[in-house]
Amino acid sequence: EDQVTQSPEALRLQEGESSSLNCSYTVSGLRGLFWYRQDPGKGPEFLFTLYSAGEEKEKERLKATLTKKESFLHITAPKPEDSATYLCAAQRGYQKVTFGTGTKLQVIP
């Protein structure tokens, strides 16, 4: 069974304090690894897709990386507006996507 595990469950950072979120996956034949951001009371919003080990993608203060077993979402010098829940998801072949339960990030001014 496909599994996606995110850690930590919650993370509290001071503004400007860089850190990383982890996503471990057990999916044979990974087709894509996705990162989404979810704000309270809203649906997830797409951030990145990674397709192969070694791939990296960046958007503002966020950088996503992928290995054969894990993905990391690096947050550099975060700001309070980066506070949200970050969801990781993995897709096997062209089958359904399996989501993790997310990391709730709080950035304190």
Add this chain to the structure above:
Amino acid sequence: DAGVIQSPRHEVTEMGQEVTLRCKPISGHNSLFWYRQTMMRGLELLIYFNNNVPIDDSGMPEDRFSAKMPNASFSTLKIQPSEPRDSAVYFCASSSPQAATNEKLFFGSGTQLSVL
């Protein structure tokens, strides 16, 4: 573009009642997905449609759940009869023909369902 539109935003009902959730996907998108989100299990795919045809309903919990997509601009998820364990946030999402299957989903704001 208005995005994916779901209604109602909140639904409170009593056990045994029928509940109908509604979704209007983004115009031009040909894939539609229904997800359920809980603290314990996260986001779970219930069913998805491609060109209005159900492709995979293996995530539908049991026969109490049913989904329809009568046309490209409307879908419903029905629970009958509802039970307290159905309480969750239900999301609808759509994706465009240019995106590969399940890639870059656009989510609605969800329906918060509470079954008492």
